[in-house]
Amino acid sequence: MDLLFFPLLRVNQRKLQRLLAGKTVLITGASYGIGECLALRLALPTTRLILVARTEEKLLTVQAQVEARGGQADVFPCDLRQPAEVEAFLEQLLQLPNGIDILVNNAGESV
Template identity: 50%
Template sequence: MSVAGKHIVLTGASSGIGESAALRLAELGARLCLVARREPELLRVRDAVLEAGGEADIYPADLSDQEAVGALAQRLLDEQPRIDVLINNAGRSIRRPVAESLDRFHDYTRTMQLNYFAPVQLTLALLPRFYAQGAGHIINVSSMAALIPTPRFSAYTGSKCALDGFSRTLAAEHVGRGIAVTTINYPLVKTPMTAPTRIYRYLPQMDRRKAAEWMVEAIARRPVRMTTYTGRTWGTATAALPGPTVRATGRIFRTVGEALRRRAERDSQA
């Protein structure tokens, strides 16, 4: 299946993976609806798409606001005669141990709103259009953190696990109806969202242009899941042997985290 000519709604399009995906999809002939909170950044990405010979409309919307999500969905349905693909890419990450989150329940609610409730709300709103067309594709951007035990990311991981569960059920219910559901469980990707965490500079990070190519491949092949070999293997081990895997993962993260923290401190003092 070709990307050319497809009408694609892409959230989180103003930076990071979303920006790179917008430019790559435009190069391949997709017609884009770019969604993000910051209108100036959306205009910048749209201009880059137009300069590359692509087509794009912008839809500024704060996906952390349920009313704004509803208004966005209605605008899309009113203004776009066809929607072929919905890419739920917008998200937030919070890195904080549970023991330091005891008075920060709001971290969990705001992460769930953007990473889970907004994608679900958009999906539910656009599904009737897919039914009427007899075809559609939902791509939910998740993380390897949803497949493996990941210390310090309880709010983020919880939201992505919820999205993974919704995606699996949605995919199973729509087998044979022309509507595909793909979950992309990315590894760590080098984006503005990861930049504030100092120790990430010492870890392998996927280039966001490669992450964008994963989206292209997802649209072309429509797999149920895309992730790395490590994600598949570690996820399988966690499902088959949760006790030993969780204990081993906790020790590994603690040891590696302490080593990276010491290295970052030495570099900052140098």
């Protein structure tokens, strides 16, 4: 039924894995909704995920789900509305050995 109503939503998993091999993907708003779904979709053995959100407990849950699927994820609890937290987060990012290849800026406050 999904393919009938949403034919463009089908993802070629092999192509996705090939395109993201060796990449580091930072996802903001990764603890709920679109960010969480994206993290789970990108839970690939050769892709490193950096998951950012305010809720550390939920981030750890998403991290465990990513790792259960064979992916690798690091979590960074951060309220991106707070300049001091953003500054501390950026300092941590600068310590990453290979930097960030892809940024998905999904953080936002739900209605």
